[in-house]
Amino acid sequence: MSVVIFVGPTITTAEARTVLDADYRPPAAEGDVYRAARRRPQVIGIIDGYFERLPSVWHKEILWAMNQGIHVFGSASMGALRAAELDAFGMEGVGSIFEAYRDGSLEDDDEVAVIHATAEFAFRPASEAMVDIRCTLAKAVEAGVLSTASASAIESVAKSMFYPDRTYQLIARRAAELGVSRAEVGAFMRWLPEGRASQKRADALAMLRLIRERVAKGIEAKRVNYFFENSAMWEQAWRLAGEADRGRAEPTEPILLESVLDELRLEGDAFKHAQQAAILRTLAITQSYIQGFSNTAPPDIPNRDQWMRANNLDEVQLAGLLDDEARVRWVTSLAEFEATGYYLDHLRVSGEYPKLVERAELKRITLAEMGLEDPTLADAGLEMEELLKWYFEDQLGRSIPTGLRDHTRALGFESLESFQRSLLREYCFVRAQRVTGAIGG
Incomplete structure (x- = not known):
């Protein structure tokens, strides 16, 4: 299973694991969904996220994740908010809180916001979410603990408070001060330890169960109906958010993607080649999703465990990489024929065309004058092994190369024989050039 869940104060990781086996992470902040998506999970689920202190998760990083074929779910808290806002784009919301935001009956962020402890204390909430207060008050009315009028008055008191101040003790005290029946308030506080409800928790668990069911049935790559635009602001954001794993690095000290790219840039033209390859890879992978490619035969990797360690990959990340590689190869095979018509244009743009055309013409004339337009091994005075060694x-x-036939096919030759013919022509041409040069000298 390849699932990443962002969770914090709404439910504990321990409780969540009883429902769904996943990679559980702290509440999502800006860049966290992007970083998770780069590892190519099947699903990302957002329950909790930061509203302040840290920048909130971006809408665009969620859109980017879905554009990469990843299903993104949201519920309960920040997840419900983002799911409602991105419902039209394909983010999947779960639960009544999401539905209320989507339908407009809830609008304010403070309906789900709470303050909470740090990771050291399991993100324990220190205030109550307004949606949970409202749910608890409704349950108290149903249980006969509060009258409808008193519950409505307590709700108004809670809503008027700044969200970090919303604790039941402070809400009850202010409600009594404002004239709500002290007897009812006291009964409510005595009932509260056993009677309190959490709609956020219920929605979070519902999302985890839904993800578990969907993954168990087999979940295909996400398809979206929008075009993802790479704006300058987005480019800056992913550069700042990107990080590269470095094996035993401390999680608080990530190596930023930008610093790895700096190393590549210092190698000169290597960066240009890597950039072009990455762009083509992106286009190929995107096209494979559009074409509906499904990889059914992942390749085997020699020295698999050693290779994974050297490249800082786990099984999930490796599976994503191999799937991407299969998509690139599949799209490449489809495009090979049409691409032939663009070779010359590429050579013209790169500046290599004049040199190659001049050499090809000189080779044609030289070999024709020698009567060696289609030379044989006998004409060259070589055995095949000697010809290969020379080249x-x-x-x-x-x-x-050990796999010579595969090597020649990768170079675009139709067969090993056509590769041999090209080598013989090259050998005879180079030999003639050397003789001509010696005579001329």
């Missing part, structure tokens, strides 16, 4: 070791400075 790979002497010309390229590398060893002969």
